[in-house]
Each structure stands twice: as C-alpha cells, then as structure tokens.
Amino acid sequence: xVSPFKIFSFVMYPFIVGxxxxxxxxxxxxxxxxxxxxxxxxxxxxxxxxxxxxALQTLGAPDQVAELEGKDLLxxxxxxxxxxxLAFGIPLADIWGPSFNFSAYxxxxxxxxxxxxxxxxxxxxxIASEKGSRYPYLKTILSEMQQ
Amino acid sequence: MKRFREPLFVLLxxxxxxxxxxxxxxxxxxxxxxxxLDKLTPGKSTVAQVTExxxxxxxIVKLSNGNAYIYRRSLSKGTGIWLLIxxxxxxxxxxxxxxxxxxxxxxxxxxxxxxxxxxxxxGLPF
Numbered sequence: 435x436v437s438p439f440k441i442f443s444f445v446m447y448p449f450i451v452g453x454x455x456x457x458x459x460x461x462x463x464x465x466x467x468x469x470x471x472x473x474x475x476x477x478x479x480x481x482x483x484x485x486x487x488x489a490l491q492t493l494g495a496p497d498q499v500a501e502l503e504g505k506d507l508l509x510x511x512x513x514x515x516x517x518x519x520l521a522f523g524i525p526l527a528d529i530w531g532p533s534f535n536f537s538a539y540x541x542x543x544x545x546x547x548x549x550x551x552x553x554x555x556x557x558x559x560x561i562a563s564e565k566g567s568r569y570p571y572l573k574t575i576l577s578e579m580q581q
Numbered sequence: 582m583k584r585f586r587e588p589l590f591v592l593l594x595x596x597x598x599x600x601x602x603x604x605x606x607x608x609x610x611x612x613x614x615x616x617x618l619d620k621l622t623p624g625k626s627t628v629a630q631v632t633e634x635x636x637x638x639x640x641i642v643k644l645s646n647g648n649a650y651i652y653r654r655s656l657s658k659g660t661g662i663w664l665l666i667x668x669x670x671x672x673x674x675x676x677x678x679x680x681x682x683x684x685x686x687x688x689x690x691x692x693x694x695x696x697x698x699x700x701x702x703x704g705l706p707f
Contacts, residue, residue, distance in 0.1 A: 447591045459666045465706030466672035470697045486682070490693035495678035499642045499649045506644045516706075517670075554646040556691070 460521045469497060469512040472546040472563075479550070479561055486556035493548070502551075505559060510548040516571045517541040540575045604703055605659040611639060613652050615679060615696055621689060628687040635679070644682070647690065652679040656698040660705065675701040 478484075478492060489508065496508035523535030544566030551560035617634040631650065632638070638650040657674035677698040682691040 460668070461666060462668040462670070463706050464670035464672075466670075466674075468674040470675060470695065470700070487691050490680075490691055493693070494695035495651075495680040495693035497676070497678070499644070499651065499680060501642070501644045504645050506646070515672075 464517040466515040484558040626689040647684040
C-alpha cells in the first residue's frame, strides 16, 4: 500500500513550489502584427511616369487614402508591436509586510510604410518609404530617441 | 541520477499543472464579394452599380478629382501560452480591402484590391 505521506508530497510539493516560483519570477514576450508586409518599391516606381493604375496593380488597395492640397495620397502600412517584460520579486506582502520587487517592461511599435502622392491626373509626384522592421527590438528600445 | 528523479518529477508536474494556452479569433465582417469586381468596367461603371454589387462602403474619402469608396474587413487571430514563469502572446491581423476611385461624374476610374485576411494565423511571437 502506498504511504499517505508519499501521496501528500506528490500533491503538495508541486502546489507549493509552483506558487512560490510563479510569485518570484516572470517573463513575457508579446508580438502583434497588423497588415500585410509592405514591398520595397523604389526600383519599380518613377516620379513623373508611374500612374495610379500601375501603383494599384502592383501594391493592391492602400490602407489609407487622403487628399492634401490638390494631391491624392495613398499609404500602405504594416505595424509590428513587440512587448516584453521581466519581473523578479519575493511575494512576502501577506506574511511580512514590505517585500521587494524588480521589474522591467518595454514596448516598441515599428512601422513599414510606403507613401505615394499623385497629381489629379493620376501621375506619381512624390514617393517616400520607411522600413521600421529592420531595426532590432532590443537595440532600438534601449537607445535614446534622437532629437 | 536516481536521487534527482523525484525533484525532476515534481518540477515537471509543476510545469504542466501551471501551464495553459488560449486562442482567440476576431472578425470585423462586411459581406462584400470581391469576385463581383470582374463585372465592373473602369470608365463606364457608376457609383450606383458599384454599391448595388458590393453594398455600402466602410468609408468614403474625398479626393482632388472625385471620391474613393473603401470596402474593408479584417480577421485577427491571437495565441497565448503560459508556461509557469514564461508567457508568450501573438496577435496577427490582416485585411481584405477594395478601394474604388470615382471621378467627379461618379464614374469608376480605377480600383485596387487586396485580399489578405485569410493570412491571419495563430502562432508564437518569434
């Protein structure tokens, strides 16, 4: 017959160890991607010659459409959110009172963007792009924002 | 090796007892049928014909030489995994979009289409 103390240990040890560990250290990683990847178009599109029709055939429907001072703007964008956090502490608040806790959290949203501006006749007038996803998470979030 | 067996078993039991996973799916649905676009002709089709086929747009934007009618729907999928002290979350959102351009006489001039919502996927954040 199995000793009740052995059964007790199998039930209680995991509970106690688990409760203590989960109270002490935690680490999380979250990623959220919205939209499709934005292609590199610098080689294909030419200011003054590329038409609205060609842009729509190549890139599909834009994510944003707007009119600005007589120009029609198409914006294609993908956002990539990365979030991570590390927490370390001893959960003594209930039995001891003060307890210590160290934590560090960070969230970084990067954008891949293509901006196209067309004349009312549908000819490309301006082009701009940004590839935010090429910046590595840790290096970017630990760097200081440039003025 | 034998003396490590019990602590290892306890740790593994803890690992599985305190782990869980979850999945979520969100849909922002508009019932337009993109295959209907083949029946439309740039330079001929009107706003009335487009809205009869595709329904009411999600948004209308005024442009320099007319308007753009925007049809949009999205599908997002989320995954969450908690493994004792480590947790992972992943959220993926994609869109089906049709943007139809009309001139000042409400005649369709161009359109752009992206059908990407089906690419939303469950997964891990790396």
